[in-house]
Amino acid sequence: MSGAQPGNPLHGVTLEAILTRLVEHYGWESLGERIAIRCFTHDPSIPSSLKFLRRTPWAREKVESLYLYMLRTQARNSE
Template structure:
């Protein structure tokens, strides 16, 4: 339990992280410029992004790392 107190992703759902980043970067285009993956740049939607990120560990890691960078700057 002590480990989780220092984990900024603890209790955060992937859909909430994506929505936060989309809002932070002013939409899907902005997020797609930060992380150039197809699910953010071609017909983006929350559902398609979740499907892709749940199946693709390297892409999910990039999203999580970007989220941590953004919240640490605030």
């Protein structure tokens, strides 16, 4: 098995990079509205959010899903 994942936009992207891009794109307030978790709505920060997301699979899945949606939207808008 080579470990290659052609076509997987999440391959090689860290959770920190995903979260940083989402915060840059949406901002904390909008991110908290889109994904209603406390670490995004009450005194948000990258380190505290990463700690929560690494321990909470369902929340991480929501963040990854929103990231993929953002990438698709940006690709569609750039065409």
